[in-house]
Amino acid sequence: MLNRLLITGAAGNLGRMSRTRLSHLAKHIRATDIEPFERLSDQEEIVTADLADATAVTQLVKDCDAVLHLGGVSVEKSYELIEAANLRGVHNLYEAARAQGMPRIVFASSNHTIGFYPQSQRLTVDAPTRPDGWYGVSKVYGEAVAQMYHAKFGQETALLRIGSCFEKPVDRRMMATWFSYDDYCRLMERLFTVPKLGCPVIWGVSNNSCGWWDNSHIGWLGWTAQDNSEIYRAEIETLPPRPADASDVLWQGGKFTADPIIKD
Ligand code: NAI
Ligand code: 15L
Numbered sequence: 296m297l298n299r300l301l302i303t304g305a306a307g308n309l310g311r312m313s314r315t316r317l318s319h320l321a322k323h324i325r326a327t328d329i330e331p332f333e334r335l336s337d338q339e340e341i342v343t344a345d346l347a348d349a350t351a352v353t354q355l356v357k358d359c360d361a362v363l364h365l366g367g368v369s370v371e372k373s374y375e376l377i378e379a380a381n382l383r384g385v386h387n388l389y390e391a392a393r394a395q396g397m398p399r400i401v402f403a404s405s406n407h408t409i410g411f412y413p414q415s416q417r418l419t420v421d422a423p424t425r426p427d428g429w430y431g432v433s434k435v436y437g438e439a440v441a442q443m444y445h446a447k448f449g450q451e452t453a454l455l456r457i458g459s460c461f462e463k464p465v466d467r468r469m470m471a472t473w474f475s476y477d478d479y480c481r482l483m484e485r486l487f488t489v490p491k492l493g494c495p496v497i498w499g500v501s502n503n504s505c506g507w508w509d510n511s512h513i514g515w516l517g518w519t520a521q522d523n524s525e526i527y528r529a530e531i532e533t534l535p536p537r538p539a540d541a542s543d544v545l546w547q548g549g550k551f552t553a554d555p556i557i558k559d
Pocket of ligand 1: 304305
């Protein structure tokens, strides 16, 4: 069992779900977000902090033996917002970890690192990245930082390229990208307990019959996705058909590929 697990992005969608469903992984949970939020139990310590603040991030990582890094901008936004949370935030996290015993990190990367691959293509993790916006670029950067810290210092990180981690798929694209909460939680249990992790790229996706991503390289991890989006097929087929040239029909990154460069 871990002693203290830091969960960033704790007020967000996956942060809240992880705090509810993965509390058994550690004796203490330090939960942090830039937004204020409620404590779930006595096990939790709540810290409001900006990932762009290096001093604050050093304090967050102090005495933690693992980090679930979910915090940051999670959709396409202006470069300035993404730079602060996802570029400086990742830099701050890895420097704080290096100074403090290199706790194992699970980095919530994204399918938007490869969003500009056509849906007709099947990908292994060796495929070169093709980000579909500044958000996707920031996740490519996060993966590269983690790989550099692993090569230079031995820092372990799981680079989890999450597809669509929601209660259930809500459109046709998500039939391929859906990552069930149960598969996510079973994977986290392995990532934080497997004796040696290294720095693997892992597709965060369920065992969807129409999926695009090949996880056959992680047999050593002792995890295989069990859920399949097909159980929602009938529900999804009631949705109106999409035009053949729509971004969410053509590209793995779906509508993110059509996002403009946002200025604000
Ligand atoms: P979310 O947007 O609900 O949660 C992200 C949290 O990070 C928010 O609570 C936000 O307040 C916090 N945050 C933003 N900027 C911050 C900053 N500067 N300092 C501290 N906290 C900050 O996103 P969600 O869905 O929970 O995703 C969690 C992580 O997983 C994100 O990194 C996202 O990019 C990644 N991801 C999620 C997917 C999904 O299907 N939910 C798919 C692919 C990746
Ligand atoms: C992501 O990276 C986003 O964080 C999430 O909100 C979804 O949009 C997901 O990708 C997706 O591609 O469905």
